[in-house]
Amino acid sequence: MEMENILVVDDEEAIRxxxxxxxxxxxxxCTAVQNGRVAQEHVKKVTPDLVLSDMxxxxxxxxxxxxxxxxxxxxxxxxxxxxxxxxxTALEAIRRGAYDYILKPFEKDQLFLGVGRALQHRRLxxxxxxxxxxxxxxSSCAPRNSPQSTWNSNSPTTIRSKPSEARWT
Numbered sequence: 001m002e003m004e005n006i007l008v009v010d011d012e013e014a015i016r017x018x019x020x021x022x023x024x025x026x027x028x029x030c031t032a033v034q035n036g037r038v039a040q041e042h043v044k045k046v047t048p049d050l051v052l053s054d055m056x057x058x059x060x061x062x063x064x065x066x067x068x069x070x071x072x073x074x075x076x077x078x079x080x081x082x083x084x085x086x087x088x089t090a091l092e093a094i095r096r097g098a099y100d101y102i103l104k105p106f107e108k109d110q111l112f113l114g115v116g117r118a119l120q121h122r123r124l125x126x127x128x129x130x131x132x133x134x135x136x137x138x139s140s141c142a143p144r145n146s147p148q149s150t151w152n153s154n155s156p157t158t159i160r161s162k163p164s165e166a167r168w169t
Contacts, residue, residue: 004119007048008032009039009065010081011057015104019052022108023115036060040068047073050118055082055093063096070097075125077118081106 006028010016016032023030033039035057055062066078077099090101099118
C-alpha cells in the first residue's frame with residue numbers, strides 16, 4: 001500500500017512539528033503548513049488523503065478551510081483540532097462537514113485513533129467507488145434476463161432454492 005499523505009495545518013510551529021513527527025512515526029507522509037491559505041495552495045498541487053487542521057489561525061481559519069475542502073474534494077476527510085473546549089464549536093465543525101474533532105491537548109493515541117478511522121473511511125469510499133464503477137460497466141453488457149438485470153430492476157424479486165438434504169440435529 002502506498003504511504004498516505006496527511007496535511008497538518010496549524011499556526012503554531014511547535015504543534016505542526018510534534019504532530020507531523022508522531023504521524024510519520026506511524027508510517028504516514030506529512031506536510032505541515034501554517035494556515036488555511038497555504039493549505040489551499042498545497043491541496044491544489046497535491047490532494048492529501050487527510051487534512052488535520054487547527055480551527056483558529058490567521059489569514060484563513062480552519063472552518064473556512066473546511067468549507068473550501070468540502071467544495072474542492074468532499075471525499076477528503078478533515079479533522080478539526082482546537083483548544084476551545086466548547087461543545088457548540090465542535091457541533092459547528094461537524095455540521096460543516098468535519099470528519100472528527102479533537103481537543104488540545106490530546107493524547108497521541110487519541111490522535112492515532114482519529115487519523116486511522118478517517119483514513120479507513122476514505123479507503124472505503126474509494127473502494128466503493130471502484131466497485132460501483134466496475135459493476136456499472138459490467139452490468140451494461142449483461143443479457144436482459146440475467147441475474148444482474150434482475151438485480152437492477154425496480155420490481156421485487158423472490159429467490160427460491162431447493163431445501164437442503166442435510167438435517168440439523
